[in-house]
Amino acid sequence: MSRDYKTLADRKNEYLAYEGHEVITWCAGCGNYGIQKALERAMVLEGVLPNNALFCYDIGCHGNGSDKIGKEGIYTIHGLHGRVISVAAGAAVANPQMKVIAEGGDGGTMSEGINHLIHAVRSDYPMMFILHNNENYGLTTGQASACTRKERPMNGSPDGVASEPMNVCDFVLGLNPSFVARSFSGDIKHMTDTLRAGLQHKGFAFIEIMQVCPTYNRQTPQKWYLERTNYLKHTPKTIESARKAAKDLTNKISYGILYQDKKLPNYMDRLANRNDIKTTPRDEVKRFNIKGLIKKFE
Numbered sequence: 001m002s003r004d005y006k007t008l009a010d011r012k013n014e015y016l017a018y019e020g021h022e023v024i025t026w027c028a029g030c031g032n033y034g035i036q037k038a039l040e041r042a043m044v045l046e047g048v049l050p051n052n053a054l055f056c057y058d059i060g061c062h063g064n065g066s067d068k069i070g071k072e073g074i075y076t077i078h079g080l081h082g083r084v085i086s087v088a089a090g091a092a093v094a095n096p097q098m099k100v101i102a103e104g105g106d107g108g109t110m111s112e113g114i115n116h117l118i119h120a121v122r123s124d125y126p127m128m129f130i131l132h133n134n135e136n137y138g139l140t141t142g143q144a145s146a147c148t149r150k151e152r153p154m155n156g157s158p159d160g161v162a163s164e165p166m167n168v169c170d171f172v173l174g175l176n177p178s179f180v181a182r183s184f185s186g187d188i189k190h191m192t193d194t195l196r197a198g199l200q201h202k203g204f205a206f207i208e209i210m211q212v213c214p215t216y217n218r219q220t221p222q223k224w225y226l227e228r229t230n231y232l233k234h235t236p237k238t239i240e241s242a243r244k245a246a247k248d249l250t251n252k253i254s255y256g257i258l259y260q261d262k263k264l265p266n267y268m269d270r271l272a273n274r275n276d277i278k279t280t281p282r283d284e285v286k287r288f289n290i291k292g293l294i295k296k297f298e
């Protein structure tokens with residue numbers, strides 16, 4: 001048993017607060033189970049209490065995690081397809097004292113929501129984003145996403161996908177990010193460590209998790225990934241070497257922190273007009289009576 005898991009046992013009550021009581025509806029063997037457990041563990045091991053965190057979910061199979069995480073006292077938002085990053089970024093900027101975690105799939109994030117991803121990386125918002133990359137639109141029964149491998153037959157493209165797949169980490173590394181990592185849904189320990197590093201990062205922490213989908217992505221099952229793992233011993237020092245490590249998604253898939261710049265000032269640090277302000281936008285909005293506005297949406 002690792003040292004981390006002993007620490008987790010010491011914090012049993014906090015851990016239980018993150019465990020949900022809703023019936024799990026993911027398919028048997030789905031990678032989402034491991035990702036959700038790793039996230040719960042990372043939150044506890046980083047000492048983040050449930051009432052100091054906000055979990056934002058996109059639409060997709062992973063989004064069912066929104067009612068599986070925690071019991072009472074957990075803040076979650078389950079938003080529109082592809083838009084989770086913009087919702088989460090707004091919350092992170094409004095209240096930087098909260099740990100904001102957003103999750104999305106490769107379908108919503110790399111197509112409909114790719115604009116939000118680009119601007120979150122270049123803005124370096126203070127939040128963590130987890131990309132569940134199962135290389136298809138699982139919730140709508142297995143259509144090809146921007147990450148589906150070329151020539152793979154999928155529902156909606158039975159003769160095989162004609163376009164080249166996107167390499168997500170390579171793409172993000174091209175946007176001058178402050179934190180990029182990759183992990184694998186079959187390794188809870190590695191995911192936990194990676195998510196902990198993401199939670200510690202003060203800017204936009206982008207974490208891709210290669211996720212098995214035994215229902216619609218049968219050509220790359222757990223065993224296929226396990227035979228190709230390449231755990232990085234060190235974080236590459238430059239973006240160029242990180243891109244080199246991120247490139248191969250077929251023979252030797254690199255996992256670990258691919259790139260991190262701890263010195264880069266994040267979005268909040270760069271806002272010159274807030275340099276001397278000690279309150280958060282969330283505190284400041286309390287000066288205005290918005291009850292009437294809220295009533296309109298009740």
Ligand code: SF4
Nearest residue numbers: 026027030061138213
């Ligand atoms: Fe998981 Fe795939 Fe089933 Fe969705 S379709 S719950 S990603 S195994």
